[in-house]
Amino acid sequence: xxxxxxxxxxxxxxxxxxxxxxxxxxxxxxxxxxxxxxxxxxxxxxxxxxxxxxxxxxxxxxxxxxxxxxxxxxxxxxxxxxxxxxxxxxxxxxxxxxxxxxxxxxxxxxxxxxxxxxxxxxxxxxxxxxxxxxxxxxxxxxxxxxxxxxxxxxxxxxxxxxxxxxxxxxxxxxxxxxxxxxxxxxxxxxx
Numbered sequence: 001x002x003x004x005x006x007x008x009x010x011x012x013x014x015x016x017x018x019x020x021x022x023x024x025x026x027x028x029x030x031x032x033x034x035x036x037x038x039x040x041x042x043x044x045x046x047x048x049x050x051x052x053x054x055x056x057x058x059x060x061x062x063x064x065x066x067x068x069x070x071x072x073x074x075x076x077x078x079x080x081x082x083x084x085x086x087x088x089x090x091x092x093x094x095x096x097x098x099x100x101x102x103x104x105x106x107x108x109x110x111x112x113x114x115x116x117x118x119x120x121x122x123x124x125x126x127x128x129x130x131x132x133x134x135x136x137x138x139x140x141x142x143x144x145x146x147x148x149x150x151x152x153x154x155x156x157x158x159x160x161x162x163x164x165x166x167x168x169x170x171x172x173x174x175x176x177x178x179x180x181x182x183x184x185x186x187x188x189x190x191x
């Protein structure tokens with residue numbers, strides 16, 4: 001299933017009443033199953049070591065080892081193992097790249113492993129599929145998922161993606177729970 005376009009995303013954000021036309025946003029999956037709090041927003045922030053810095057994602061606190069699910073169907077583009085992101089994944093869904101950092105587990109031979117999960121570049125993933133577990137790898141001060149989002153190479157605020165998902169789900173609920181019109185009364189005409 002294709003990810004809604006950036007144009008559709010922008011329309012949803014600028015005119016929420018258009019979200020009915022872009023209900024596909026509601027099919028995205030929140031990546032952390034055991035949500036505790038948002039601990040750092042997208043944009044400029046004071047980093048863990050007191051310096052102002054850009055932050056290209058949303059930090060989602062969760063208990064160590066909590067399952068992480070894939071936001072949207074796609075393909076593993078790369079496996080990360082560095083000092084900043086730590087152990088992580090980049091998954092491509094059309095023109096979107098979703099980035100997951102600070103994962104538990106390890107990388108060996110280009111494959112990420114955590115419990116029953118084993119992911120390598122080129123592997124196809126479904127929406128909502130288990131892709132890892134919350135850890136503390138890389139530059140972090142506590143267990144959380146750093147969730148980043150790029151569209152055609154441009155960083156997006158994941159909170160806006162979450163709002164578009166919620167708006168689409170709410171419009172679907174409204175449509176499905178709207179009262180139905182009573183059946184038309186049939187009148188027989190005698191001649």
